Amino acid sequence: MKRIVGILIIISLALIFLQLDYSKVEGGSYEYYISHWQDVNIPNLVTAILADWRAYDSLGEATLLFTAVTGFYLLLGGKKK
Template sequence: MRRIVAALIVLSLAFTLLQLDYSKVEGGSYEYYISHWQEVNIPNLVTAILADWRAYDTLGEATLLFTAVIGFYLLLGGKKK
């Protein structure tokens, strides 16, 4: 049962990663922040980037690490009795 759950987690993560759009955006994030940094209501451009974009990036990294740890735990059989 645990292996099925782990396989479902791995497959859903792979499916999600394959659905992402990896095409290059014209202008990129630098031009976006230069022209729209006041929309996040933070007076400093550097702080706006750190508070807006990096927070989501860090949350994504933590979610990915947590998913990997739980997946390996389930694949290895969990807690031994």
């Protein structure tokens, strides 16, 4: 059962990654930050990036890491008795 759950998690992540748009955006993130940093109502550009955009990025990375570790743990059979 644990292996099935692990395999389902890995397949789900693979499907999510295959559906992402990896095309290059014209102008890149620098121009986006410069033109939209007032949207977060923080007077400093660096603080706006760290408080808003990087927070979402870090949350996504932590979620991905937790899911990957849990999936491999279940796939490998968990604790041996």
